[in-house]
Amino acid sequence: MAYVPALKKRYKEQIVSTLKEEFKYKSLMQVPKLEKICLNQGIGDAVADKRLIDNAVSQMTTITGQKAVPAYSKKDISNFKLRKGLPIGAKVTLRGDKMYEFLERLVAVALPRVRDFRGINSNLDGRGNYTLGIKEQIIFPEMNIDKVDKILGMDITFVTTAATDQEGYALLKEFGLPFKNLKK
Secondary structure (H helix, E strand, O other): OOOOOHHHHHHHHHHHHHHHHHHOOOOHHHOOOEEEEEEEEEOHHHHOOOHHHHHHHHHHHHHHOOOOEEEEOOOOEHHHOEOOOOEEEEEEEEOHHHHHHHHHHHHHHHHHHOOOOOOEOOOOOOOOOEEEEEOOHHHOOOOOHHHOOOOOOEEEEEEEOOOOHHHHHHHHHHHOOOEOOOOO
């Protein structure tokens, strides 16, 4: 029997039926699902120090379990001493089983490690997608604090197939994201 992540199993067995009842869907195919999770880390100081990009890529790879790639600038910006094609960040897109495993670690382990944590904001983008900003990458248990040169933040974007914010909010809430102010 093949391994199935716990959240993926929970989605198929519980979340689909809960959302189908709540929003009165006629078909199971109408129920929103989590398509992908995108992690992005911008490193402004990378223009001066190229090692920061290599460290960010290796840290993102360690956190997600999938190879991260450098993000390159698309145009010249003289005020930031930026040239087109310079590496300025790291990014990784998770889908399938790795996405569910990462989401489970984020909700169960990483977010509770945030200092003075009272929940996350519930502002979705209007299309059912949600972006979460994290200030420190050391909240993930995979990170060895002694080997971290610089504390960097990252953006985590949850891309869903939901048509509205209410559907996306309900889906992410069922997955266990700890929103602080409840929407009606």
